Amino acid sequence: MIRVVSFDVGGTLASGELDREVYVDRVVAYLRGIGYSISVDDYKRALRPSMERLAKLRAKGREMRFEDFYSAILKRLKIVPSQEILDEIRKLYRLSFPQTVKEGVREVLEELKGRYRLAVISNSMSLLPKYFLEEHGLMHYFEVVVISGAVGYRKPHPRIFRHALERLGVPAWQVVHVGNSVKEDIAGAKAVGMHAILVRDEAIGLNAGVEADAVVDYITEVPQAVERLNT
Secondary structure, three states, X not given: OOOEEEEOOEOOOEEOOOOHHHHHHXXXXXXXXXXXXXXXXXXXXXXXXXXXXXXXXXXXXEOOOHXXXXXXXXXXXXXXXXXXXXXXXXXXXXXXXXXXXXXXXXXXXXXXXXXXXXXXXXXXXXXXXXXHHHHXXXXXXXXXXXXXXXXXXXXXXXXXXXXXXXXXXXXXXHEEXXXXXXXXXXXXXXXXXXXXXXXHHHOEOOOOOOOOOEEEOOHHHHHHHHHHHOO
């Protein structure tokens, strides 16, 4: 019997993406504003090694913390990575990553809340998924929120799913995970014994060859899909 429904955030509960060029321009303008003579090209050169390290870690299912990633960049720019500077960069990141609640999400969560425990399992180096839930008044629906940047592992690595299961205190077969990535959400959840529902609205990797327990076109169809899996 399914007792818990867990959700991915980006592409499942939320729509939106980082405007990378605007973000870089804002970070460089901020650093210049506090007295550091750097250019966009300087920043991009300092960014490259951190991106390469991040890619290597993620290839192994690991994740970096936002603070570690940007501390390394600042050090290459000969800037001491104080908490004040890191906090401002985090604010600029959030400002440059606008997200909206997908249509029907509130109604879905309201419908599920009375029958199931709810959780979030999301990939993000930063705590952006948590901020998104808080800013849009959705946090109260979720008993457990697990983000890869805090755990050190990212979906589809089994460690992040098992971490969520430990916090929930339930066996994997009592949880169904809902997401839009075949590799990260569907394959990752099923590898640890969880059920999985794919939302095709913003689906990634449809040709990955992994079968979900249910496939829906939109998030609004999730409650009915969960009920069918529970019969």
